[in-house]
Amino acid sequence: MDRYTLWQKIGIYAGIGIFLAFILLPFFEMFMTSLKPLNHIFRSPYQFWSDDFSFDAYTRMWERVPNLGRYIWNSIFIATAVTLIAMIVIVPAAYAYARLEFPFKTQSLGLFLSVNMFAGAVLLIPLYKLMRTLGLLNTYWAMIIPGVAFLIPTGIWLLRGYLEKIPKEMEEAAYMDGASRLYTLRRVILPLAGPGLVVVATTVFITAYAQQYLFAITFNSDGDLYPLPVGLLQFIGYQNVEWNMMMAAALTGITPVLVVFLFLQRYLVAGLTAGAVKE
Amino acid sequence: MTLAAQGTAAPERMRRKALSDRAFAWALIAPAILFIAVIVAWPLIETIRLSFTNASLAGEEYVGLANYQKLFSGGKFGEIIVRTFVWMFFSVSLKLILGLIGASLLMAVVPGQALFRILIMPPWVIPIAMGCLGWLWLFNGDFGIISGVAQAIGITDGPFAFLAYRNSAFWSAIVTDAWVGTPMVTLFFLAAMQGVSRDLYEAAWVDGAGRWYRFRRITIPQIMPVIVSMALMSAIWTFNSFEIIWILTQGGPRGGTTTMIIDTYKVAIANLQFGEGAARAVIIVIMLALFSLLYLWVLGRVNRKYGVK
Amino acid sequence: MTTFNRLALATVLMGATALPALSQEIQYIMCGDERQAERDSVAAFEAANPGIKVNLEFLPWGTCSEKAMQMAAAGDPPGLAYIGSRFLKQLSKADQILPIELTPEQEAAYQPGILSTVEDGGKRWGFPHAFSNKAMFVNCDLFEQAGLECKVPADWTEMKAAATAIKEKTGIAGIGIAGKDFDNTMHMFLDFMYSNGGTVVDTVTGEIKFDDVPARETLQLYADLVPVMAEGATALERGNLQALFEDGKIGMYVTGPWGMGQHAAKNFKVGPIPRGPSGTSGSILITDSIAVFKGSGVEAEAMKLAAHLTSGASQYALDSEWGLPPIQKYEEQGITDVYYAKPEWKLFLDTTPTGRPEPMVYNFASLQAVFTNMIQGVILGEITDINAAVTEAAEGIKAIQ
Numbered sequence: 001m002d003r004y005t006l007w008q009k010i011g012i013y014a015g016i017g018i019f020l021a022f023i024l025l026p027f028f029e030m031f032m033t034s035l036k037p038l039n040h041i042f043r044s045p046y047q048f049w050s051d052d053f054s055f056d057a058y059t060r061m062w063e064r065v066p067n068l069g070r071y072i073w074n075s076i077f078i079a080t081a082v083t084l085i086a087m088i089v090i091v092p093a094a095y096a097y098a099r100l101e102f103p104f105k106t107q108s109l110g111l112f113l114s115v116n117m118f119a120g121a122v123l124l125i126p127l128y129k130l131m132r133t134l135g136l137l138n139t140y141w142a143m144i145i146p147g148v149a150f151l152i153p154t155g156i157w158l159l160r161g162y163l164e165k166i167p168k169e170m171e172e173a174a175y176m177d178g179a180s181r182l183y184t185l186r187r188v189i190l191p192l193a194g195p196g197l198v199v200v201a202t203t204v205f206i207t208a209y210a211q212q213y214l215f216a217i218t219f220n221s222d223g224d225l226y227p228l229p230v231g232l233l234q235f236i237g238y239q240n241v242e243w244n245m246m247m248a249a250a251l252t253g254i255t256p257v258l259v260v261f262l263f264l265q266r267y268l269v270a271g272l273t274a275g276a277v278k279e
Numbered sequence: 280m281t282l283a284a285q286g287t288a289a290p291e292r293m294r295r296k297a298l299s300d301r302a303f304a305w306a307l308i309a310p311a312i313l314f315i316a317v318i319v320a321w322p323l324i325e326t327i328r329l330s331f332t333n334a335s336l337a338g339e340e341y342v343g344l345a346n347y348q349k350l351f352s353g354g355k356f357g358e359i360i361v362r363t364f365v366w367m368f369f370s371v372s373l374k375l376i377l378g379l380i381g382a383s384l385l386m387a388v389v390p391g392q393a394l395f396r397i398l399i400m401p402p403w404v405i406p407i408a409m410g411c412l413g414w415l416w417l418f419n420g421d422f423g424i425i426s427g428v429a430q431a432i433g434i435t436d437g438p439f440a441f442l443a444y445r446n447s448a449f450w451s452a453i454v455t456d457a458w459v460g461t462p463m464v465t466l467f468f469l470a471a472m473q474g475v476s477r478d479l480y481e482a483a484w485v486d487g488a489g490r491w492y493r494f495r496r497i498t499i500p501q502i503m504p505v506i507v508s509m510a511l512m513s514a515i516w517t518f519n520s521f522e523i524i525w526i527l528t529q530g531g532p533r534g535g536t537t538t539m540i541i542d543t544y545k546v547a548i549a550n551l552q553f554g555e556g557a558a559r560a561v562i563i564v565i566m567l568a569l570f571s572l573l574y575l576w577v578l579g580r581v582n583r584k585y586g587v588k
Numbered sequence: 589m590t591t592f593n594r595l596a597l598a599t600v601l602m603g604a605t606a607l608p609a610l611s612q613e614i615q616y617i618m619c620g621d622e623r624q625a626e627r628d629s630v631a632a633f634e635a636a637n638p639g640i641k642v643n644l645e646f647l648p649w650g651t652c653s654e655k656a657m658q659m660a661a662a663g664d665p666p667g668l669a670y671i672g673s674r675f676l677k678q679l680s681k682a683d684q685i686l687p688i689e690l691t692p693e694q695e696a697a698y699q700p701g702i703l704s705t706v707e708d709g710g711k712r713w714g715f716p717h718a719f720s721n722k723a724m725f726v727n728c729d730l731f732e733q734a735g736l737e738c739k740v741p742a743d744w745t746e747m748k749a750a751a752t753a754i755k756e757k758t759g760i761a762g763i764g765i766a767g768k769d770f771d772n773t774m775h776m777f778l779d780f781m782y783s784n785g786g787t788v789v790d791t792v793t794g795e796i797k798f799d800d801v802p803a804r805e806t807l808q809l810y811a812d813l814v815p816v817m818a819e820g821a822t823a824l825e826r827g828n829l830q831a832l833f834e835d836g837k838i839g840m841y842v843t844g845p846w847g848m849g850q851h852a853a854k855n856f857k858v859g860p861i862p863r864g865p866s867g868t869s870g871s872i873l874i875t876d877s878i879a880v881f882k883g884s885g886v887e888a889e890a891m892k893l894a895a896h897l898t899s900g901a902s903q904y905a906l907d908s909e910w911g912l913p914p915i916q917k918y919e920e921q922g923i924t925d926v927y928y929a930k931p932e933w934k935l936f937l938d939t940t941p942t943g944r945p946e947p948m949v950y951n952f953a954s955l956q957a958v959f960t961n962m963i964q965g966v967i968l969g970e971i972t973d974i975n976a977a978v979t980e981a982a983e984g985i986k987a988i989q
Contacts, residue, residue, distance in 0.1 A: 009389065013389070015380070015384045020395065020399070022458070023402060026410055026458070033416065039850070042421070042832075042834070046427040092308070093308045096307040096308050100307075108308070113571065117518075117568065117571075118563075118564055123319070123322040123560075124658065125662050128662045145318060149317075154512070209404065210404055210406050211406070212406075218655065221645045228406065229408060232408075233648030233650060238620060239850070246409075257404045258401065258404060261397060261400055261404075265393065336657070336660065336682035337684075338682075338683075418823075421818075421819070421831075421837055422831065422835075438820070439820070442820070443820030443821065443822040443823035444822070528769060529769035531964065532767070532968065533961060533965060533970065
């Protein structure tokens with residue numbers, strides 16, 4: 001294949017630079033805010049550095065909100081639990097939609113998708129009543145279960161595409177050898193779908209990690225169980241918001257996930273390659 | 280004799296296989312259905328029921344179609360519907376365009392590629408509210424970088440507050456929404472592009488096709504199913520995207536950024552008029568369902584055209 | 589499902605009533621950070637009332653009151669909750685909260701005007717627990733740069749003249765006005781309108797008095813100030829204004845007593861809100877209250893707890909910690925060496941009796957929307973006919989009532 005000329009290389013780097021600038025600009029702003037003293041968060045003209053900038057907020061935030069580490073841990077725990085449970089439900093269903101013929105197949109898939117159309121906010125009060133009836137208020141489950149329910153449709157939709165791409169012959173062969181359906185699914189399909197599973201699980205995990213706010217504030221009032229997005233609200237005081245510490249905490253809070261992604265990255269992109277989303 | 284026996288046995292086996300397929304399929308889907316039925320379906324039905332009542336903090340009474348009639352009698356709701364679709368169209372388009380550009384750039388085999396791929400992830404991972412605060416400050420007239428740079432290079436005379444005017448606030452919200460959605464779209468496009476068979480490119484290259492031609496004639500058609508699929512998911516999410524607008528403008532100024540979901544939230548949660556709010560929610564679902572049906576129909580045609588199953 | 593709900597609920601209720609009433613639990617939702625003073629006060633109450641357990645929950649600002657109201661809506665009300673007094677009418681009309689009874693001593697303990705913020709239909713619907721009023725802060729450096737003597741303008745004419753002078757001489761905005769879709773856009777407008785003798789709703793008759801001279805003059809004031817106010821007012825709320833003032837980007841603005849601490853490093857002066865042509869200087873008086881919910885099963889105990897929390901040392905600790913004007917007359921309760929003895933507090937103490945509450949309407953969010961729409965219309969130049977705009981807003985308010 002043709003190689004890049006120097007100018008093409010410069011063009012690619014410039015393009016990536018502009019693209020990343022757009023993606024990272026708000027993070028730059030958040031980072032700058034985390035360095036500023038509270039009474040000078042907002043200063044004009046804009047300063048890129050000043051003598052009173054410091055990393056103080058990154059140490060003081062742990063004292064200001066002593067539970068901060070716990071909130072980050074809660075977020076990871078809730079997102080992990082959501083991912084595990086969701087995958088257990090998603091995998092068989094996605095397999096059925098990818099491989100089997102059954103009545104109401106298209107219609108039921110459409111119904112699943114329509115769950116995405118109901119915004120969680122509108123369902124809050126009925127959901128609250130339900131959580132109370134089930135006795136789940138103020139437990140981790142109150143945040144995990146609705147999280148799972150709203151991610152199942154997306155997960156099925158995405159995973160189905162990968163499973164469809166696995167050659168049918170492998171499965172047929174196992175089937176002909178007298179293996180049961182379940183055995184085939186477990187021993188033939190799942191290993192082949194590995195990368196696809198990683199992609200879908202990552203998508204579920206990240207979504208569950210970043211969007212924990214609504215269910216958490218509504219179904220839980222136990223301060224020990226807050227996920228990070230709710231915990232960050234503790235930097236809001238009666239008169240002042242400690243923006244510098246809030247931003248420091250938010251940036252610190254996403255670091256573990258980015259680190260995990262760093263390791264998954266290679267695998268993830270490979271996984272996407274194998275399947276990609278279809279239809 | 281043996282032939283005849285085989286002749287009847289084969290359909291019989293097929294039939295039994297189909298039957299077991301069916302039962303097996305339902306067994307596999309059952310957990311998902313159960314989950315959705317318990318957690319989502321009941322609140323959903325409850326919402327539909329509430330939409331026929333005047334439910335508020337004070338209790339509820341059946342009012343028939345009154346909530347729906349009230350909605351469509353004022354001119355405002357029509358305006359909000361139109362605005363919501365405009366918002367959805369531009370935001371989704373922007374995400375797809377940025378996703379395509381981003382994915383193409385990240386496909387380029389250059390040093391630093393792995394790092395760049397990680398650096399596009401943060402907007403997806405950060406709690407949406409926090410990312411929006413970053414944008415809130417960027418759009419600030421006096422203290423934001425954008426306005427500051429614009430003044431420094433002489434585009435504007437004085438500070439310009441992006442969120443203060445109907446149009447600029449609307450576009451600012453679109454940019455922010457696109458920002459939140461771009462990483463996921465980029466990543467899925469990137470993967471789809473990697474899935475395109477190299478043979479196709481090499482054949483085209485041998486024929487002397489340039490990069491742009493190859494992108495247009497090979498990449499785009501090959502990843503079209505993914506583009507179309509991502510577009511639908513993004514459209515649904517964007518339609519229901521709430522936090523971004525709420526944090527930036529709360530639907531203002533003068534309703535300039537009030538989409539259907541913002542309107543619904545204001546009525547149902549801020550005003551505690553659950554009945555009227557529920558009617559709005561039901562209309563959102565009907566609109567999205569119609570939109571999705573239309574979309575899937577188009578999708579079917581696209582797939583046929585590009586020879587995808 | 590409903591039947592199932594009822595059955596489940598009935599079982600729970602039966603289980604609860606079947607048990608001997610050994611211990612009663614009161615759920616109390618408080619806003620803000622964990623406060624030891626509040627915990628101590630609750631502990632003292634539990635010690636004095638054996639058999640009652642208080643489940644005190646501190647929820648973050650911006651989620652606490654909403655949560656209490658949603659719980660009530662779902663039929664699962666807390667025993668008591670900290671809530672903006674503006675929501676009391678909606679809750680009382682919905683039969684979700686109980687009216688409170690104050691002993692003559694409790695009544696006498698509150699500063700004048702405070703109890704008016706919780707009154708509706710001849711009853712009181714919450715124990716006022718935190719309160720603030722407003723004053724005008726001016727940036728002396730900017731006043732002097734504009735060749736003006738640094739003093740808080742006494743009336744609107746002086747205020748407009750000062751703002752214009754600052755804008756013309758220094759190029760910096762003369763005044764900061766809030767215009768975003770936020771509560772404080774309406775609050776600031778009412779600060780000026782109350783300083784011009786205006787009324788939104790008559791507290792006794794419930795009549796809408798908005799469509800009158802004071803409101804029109806106030807809206808006209810906003811229109812007149814547009815050229816000299818901070819750019820993009822429709823995107824500004826109090827946090828932005830505070831930042832602008834601190835950074836020397838506005839000549840003056842209206843805020844609460846916390847401004848004294850926030851701007852401690854600045855050369856500023858603070859004084860009463862300038863009076864309009866039709867009135868005398870006043871201020872909006874905003875309170876948050878402890879509301880006692882109906883249907884928690886522990887109403888009487890919750891009532892006792894609320895009274896305990898809003899009395900004496902417990903209430904004093906909150907006021908001083910949050911840096912608010914004193915909500916009660918603490919000297920008369922034997923508290924000495926009060927935090928507000930410092931001279932700078934005098935202005936806010938003097939302003940308290942002139943303060944007037946937020947309008948008591950059934951649906952506060954809708955009221956706010958009407959005001960915001962009117963104010964933004966003027967700032968954006970979309971409204972030119974001031975009188976018609978005020979009349980339209982008055983119609984809007986009527987529709988809410």
